[in-house]
Amino acid sequence: MTDETFNINYLAQLARLELTDEEKQHFSSQLGDTLEYFKRLEAIDVEGVEPMAHAFPIYNVLQEDVPSSTFSAEEVLANAPKSSENQIVVPKVVE
Amino acid sequence: MKYEAVIGLEVHVQLKTKSKMFTRAPYYYGAPPNTLTDPVVLGLPGTLPVMNKEAVHKSAKVGLIFGSQIAEVCKWDRKNYFYPDSPKGYQISQFDQPICIGGAVEIELPGPSRNVMGEHRSVRLTRAHLEEDVGKLTHGLGESLVDFNRAGAPLLEIVTEPDMHTSEEAFAFLTSLRMHMVYAGISDCDMEKGQMRCDANVSIRPAGTMELGTKVEIKNLNTISGVRNGIDYEIKRQIRCIEEGEAIVQETRRWDAEKSRTTSMRSKEMSHDYRYFPDPDLMPVKLSKETVEGLRSELPEFPYDKQRRFLEQYSLPFTITSVLCPDRELSDYFEAAVAIYNNAKSIANLIANDLLRELAEAGSHGSLPLSECKVKPEHIAGLVKLIDEGIISKQIAQDVFIQMFKTGHAADVIVREQGLEQTSDTSELEALCRDIITNNPKPVEEFKGGNEKAINALKGQVMKRTQGKANPKVVDDVLKSLILN
Known part of the structure; x- marks a missing residue:
């Protein structure tokens, strides 16, 4: 099922997800419901309201530039499936 | 037909701060791999970013240097894509509210010779936005290695208007940009260390026309010579394409310095869909007039x-x-x-x-x-x-x-x-000069015969005997008067 406002195959590709037909239908329906909800939000009259990135008017959460501690290379690599030369090994990403 | 190239640049400059953009893990160049990270850098679950004040201030200074408008309020957005250099699956950047808007960079073109100042002109800036750097990938046989040291370092992306027409001008722009950045302590801008990186948008059009041609983005121009050679190559390639009746495809190409050519990375159809949205973990930044004026007063x-x-x-x-x-x-x-x-x-x-x-x-x-x-x-x-x-x-x-x-x-x-004081005592010098004139009849005769330069041989002898302490002007006078009288 493909809603007119989104393409489930394209979304799955962007999210790097391999979906079965059944899953596609399942998630399409869920995403469709979410979009329905946004339509309700869109119906609210926001004339004269400044667009905002946050609900709270809090600005300038800033820290002084004072360096703190770091992980050791061993800690960084602890969860890596494969490592070499203190770096994480991944499948080659350029041709 | 004659063609004119139109060039715009996107320059990434690493800001000189002690800690990273959204966490206080230290950052500096040259550390062993994966030794400058913390839970925020690695995007571990539950971590939250906190902005580096110094990075914000340095970015605003860049705007002040180049006469940009400093945004009263700006926010940060997530640029979503999957790549191994970006642990979170998104890069924190600024999409529609950059910290600096507009401005211009004064550049100097080469003069007719080294002794003459070249033409000065300005290249307009579109914007500059503050984001985080990504990790460094090293590509091997079938595998890539990931070092997250650089990930999260503060990075200012400076975007120009398409105001340049030759690789020479692009080079002059980078030279001027770097000079100003280093002057104000914003960045060291060492291209070899990746502290300044450059992408170029290049298009060509028949000389004298105004409409812009299809633009091609060139990446990986990461040395000064790369910028010149990469842009020159791309201009020639596009002219050749048009003259052979091919259309220029809007695409991203990579400069390959070893093979001295650009190769296609991706076309417009495959371009990224970054799905920018405001980062809910970061509050917007407001820069008051007082803060901005305070920063201006710190500029050299x-x-x-x-x-x-x-x-x-x-x-x-x-x-x-x-x-x-x-x-x-x-x-x-x-x-x-x-x-x-x-x-x-x-x-x-x-x-x-x-x-x-x-x-x-x-x-x-x-x-x-x-x-x-x-x-x-x-x-x-x-x-x-x-x-x-x-x-x-x-x-x-x-x-x-x-x-x-x-x-x-x-x-x-x-x-x-x-005892290196110069001797100007003529009586002492006279005795020495007499001696040298007597012992060097050949240059004396030549000088008398009208060869003015022959006296230099005698002067040289005097200077040597006095170990350079004789006043050359006085020696000259004494020698001439002794020979001619």
């Missing part, structure tokens, strides 16, 4: 302004100003010396010739930094004063300079201890 005099002042105030030749002024430390050093002893020309010459030569020879990796040099402005001032007062000859001054450089002793101390 800019290099081209300083150069114009040096040309006028000190009547220095252009070549000398173009050595002194691009380097803030060196030009400050010059002015400190002139403040002690007022002979700008001689001081500038000593700095541009002797000092820079010795610094270049003394350094193991490039020149020795001025801060480590034993010769201070007062040493230079003292040496020039001794020359001006006729106490030492210019020739001796060269040796005194080298000794000052090695020992850090004052010029007058070196001169006194070694």
Whole structure:
């Protein structure tokens, strides 16, 4: 099922997800419901309201530039499936 | 047909801060792989970003340097994509509210010769936005290695209008940008260390027309020569395409320095869909007028302004100003010396010739930094004063300079201890000159026969016998009067 406002195959590709037909239908329906909800939000009259990135008017959460501690290379690599030369090994990403 | 290239640049500049953009993990160049990370850098669950005040302030300073509008309020957005260099699956960047809007960079094009100032013009800026750097990938056989040290370092992306037309202009832009950044302590902008990286948008159009051609983005122009060669190659490639009746495809191409060519990375159809949205973890930043004015007061005099002042105030030749002024430390050093002893020309010459030569020879990796040099402005001032007062000859001054450089002793101390004062006592010189005239009949005859230059051989002998301490002008007079009378 493909809603007119989104393409489930394209979304799955962007999210790097391999979906079965059944899953596609399942998630399409869920995403469709979410979009329905946004339509309700869109119906609210926001004339004269400044667009905002946050609900709270809090600005300038800033820290002084004072360096703190770091992980050791061993800690960084602890969860890596494969490592070499203190770096994480991944499948080659350029041709 | 004649074509004109249209070039716009996107330059990434790493800001010189001690810690990263959204966490206080340290950042510096050259650390062993994966030793500059923390839970935020690695995007571990439950971590939250906190903005680096210094990075925000340095970015605003860049806007002030180039006359941009500093946003009263700006916010940060997530740029979503999957790539192994980006642990979170998104990069925190600024989409529609960048910290700096507009502005212009003054550039200098090469003059007709080294001695003549080239044309100055300005390249307009579109915007500059503050984001985080990504990790570094090293590609091997079938595998890539990931180092997250660089991930999260503060990065300012500066975007120009398509205001340049040759690789020469692009080069001049980068040179000027770097000079201003280093002057104001914003970044070291060392391209070899990845502190300044450049992508170019290049299109061509028939000369004299206004409509822009299809643009191609070139990535990986990561050295100064790469910028020149990559842009030149791409201009030629596009002209060849059009002349052979092919259409230019809107695409991203990578500059391959080894093979000296650009190759296609992706076309527009495959372009990324970044799905930007405001980062809910970061609150927007407001820069008050007071903060902005405070930052403005910390800015130094800019290099081209300083150069114009040096040309006028000190009547220095252009070549000398173009050595002194691009380097803030060196030009400050010059002015400190002139403040002690007022002979700008001689001081500038000593700095541009002797000092820079010795610094270049003394350094193991490039020149020795001025801060480590034993010769201070007062040493230079003292040496020039001794020359001006006729106490030492210019020739001796060269040796005194080298000794000052090695020992850090004052010029007058070196001169006194070694008895290097110049001899202007004519009776002593006369006896010596007589002796040399008697023993060198050949140049004497030549000089009498009208060869003016023959006297130099005699002068050389006198200087050698006095170990350079004779006043050359006096020697010249004495020799001539003895030979001709």
